Amino acid sequence: MILDLDIGNTLSKWRLKDVDTSEIRSRGAVWTREEWRPGADIPNLEVVESVRISSVARRAVLEETVQLLRQRVGAVYVASSTPEALGVTNGYEEPERLGVDRWLGVLAGYQQVGACCAVDCGSAITIDFVLPGGRHLGGYILPGLRLMKESLKLGTRNVAIDPDSEPEELLVPGRRTVEAVNHGIYMAAVSAINRVYAEVCDSEGVALPLMVTGGDARVVARGLQVPHAVWPDMVYGGLEACFPLTAAERAGRMAGAPCVPSPVALEKIRAGLAFSMLL
Numbered sequence: 001m002i003l004d005l006d007i008g009n010t011l012s013k014w015r016l017k018d019v020d021t022s023e024i025r026s027r028g029a030v031w032t033r034e035e036w037r038p039g040a041d042i043p044n045l046e047v048v049e050s051v052r053i054s055s056v057a058r059r060a061v062l063e064e065t066v067q068l069l070r071q072r073v074g075a076v077y078v079a080s081s082t083p084e085a086l087g088v089t090n091g092y093e094e095p096e097r098l099g100v101d102r103w104l105g106v107l108a109g110y111q112q113v114g115a116c117c118a119v120d121c122g123s124a125i126t127i128d129f130v131l132p133g134g135r136h137l138g139g140y141i142l143p144g145l146r147l148m149k150e151s152l153k154l155g156t157r158n159v160a161i162d163p164d165s166e167p168e169e170l171l172v173p174g175r176r177t178v179e180a181v182n183h184g185i186y187m188a189a190v191s192a193i194n195r196v197y198a199e200v201c202d203s204e205g206v207a208l209p210l211m212v213t214g215g216d217a218r219v220v221a222r223g224l225q226v227p228h229a230v231w232p233d234m235v236y237g238g239l240e241a242c243f244p245l246t247a248a249e250r251a252g253r254m255a256g257a258p259c260v261p262s263p264v265a266l267e268k269i270r271a272g273l274a275f276s277m278l279l
């Protein structure tokens, strides 16, 4: 069994993948601040042969996790942001400073569809671009929905946006504090992604496929104006591409990779942008 670990600032997500069949056997998540100790929510390490890790948590969290796993598991692979990988060149001035979850998302996106826009809606919302030919441009970082809400300190932190609500409901003026906050932060996230996507496609002269991942992917994606795919396992896809262990992975197939819709024509994106500038 392969244990894939995606340690974010809020949640440490894990999944167990069968090395022979490439099937996902189980998955779960624990709070990142909690210790990674075998217990109710942690997979049984006895069955694990290899571990692949993406971590953006404090260095100490990664070090402790790796130390613990090395005692119990044969192979531990830790992903890092590099100047170049799998045909993509990292756009950061200091490539190693790009969050590795962003880098893995970009690599997975490029492997799946080529040039693309990869959005990760977690503790932070990140928006990254990679052009045809594999040049990563860099990207944008804004607070995630939960961080935005907590920063307001209006006593609404525990009332999450209902992921099943319709985007139209979430965009009307709120008539209670909790509604005003939820609708405001939703508007901030969704309009930033819509705008940044259109601006970058316009300035680079290319309509890009769009992929969304992270804990808030589903609700945020519903407010996006252009074709997109939700890909919950995008970071894991990057781990598979960097450290292929199963036959399917060696053949370049990532588990759970979605069918990504073609982007709308660049002229349409430009027309939408021109219209929003008139408002």
Ligand SMILES: Nc1ncnc2c1ncn2[C@@H]1O[C@H](COP(=O)(O)OP(=O)(O)O)[C@@H](O)[C@H]1O
Pocket (backbone or CB within 6 Å): 007, 008, 009, 010, 011, 012, 121, 122, 123, 124, 144, 145, 146, 147, 213, 214, 215, 216
């Ligand atoms: N069941 C849940 N538990 C915690 N956070 C959730 C849950 N469902 C959605 N979220 C949202 O997802 C975010 C965490 O997403 P995730 O992609 O795991 O973040 P990170 O990678 O930064 O840890 C939270 O900030 C919250 O807004």
Ligand SMILES: CC(C)(COP(=O)(O)O)[C@@H](O)C(=O)NCCC(=O)O
Pocket (backbone or CB within 6 Å): 008, 009, 010, 056, 097, 098, 099, 100, 101, 102, 120, 122, 123, 124, 125, 126, 141, 144
């Ligand atoms: C931007 C992030 C905090 C996002 O992390 P997440 O929301 O997934 O926990 C993470 O990718 C990170 O720590 N990046 C380093 C800074 C950078 O990418 O420029």
Ligand SMILES: [K+]
Pocket (backbone or CB within 6 Å): 101, 120, 121, 122, 123, 124, 125, 126, 214
């Ligand atoms: K993120």
